[in-house]
Amino acid sequence: MEAVKEEILRSSVSVEEAMDRHAAFRRKFRSTTAAPLPTLGEFLSAVRQLVMRSKGVESPRQIGGARRVAPERDPDPSEGVGGGDK
Secondary structure, X not given: OHHHHHHHHHHOOOHHHHHHHHHHHHHHHHHOOOOOXXXXXXXXXXXXXXXXXXXXXXXXXXXXXXXXXXXXXOOOHHHXXXXXXX
16 A cells, blocks of 8 residues: 555556556566576585585684694603703
């Protein structure tokens, strides 16, 4: 109903004319066909591309295979401050 009111105000036409214009617009809009759905192959290809892109940022290989660095240990007090300067 809002579209009909807007058409009346915008074009200064009668309610009947506004209703006819709105009905014609809806018929035209509904008659347009939507884009066809992708095939299964196209869908899987798109998913694969998304996964590949995300791997560059959060690759399990990069996270799990990262070089591990041992945490620093406190020096052995028996070794002295310099670590073997006895």
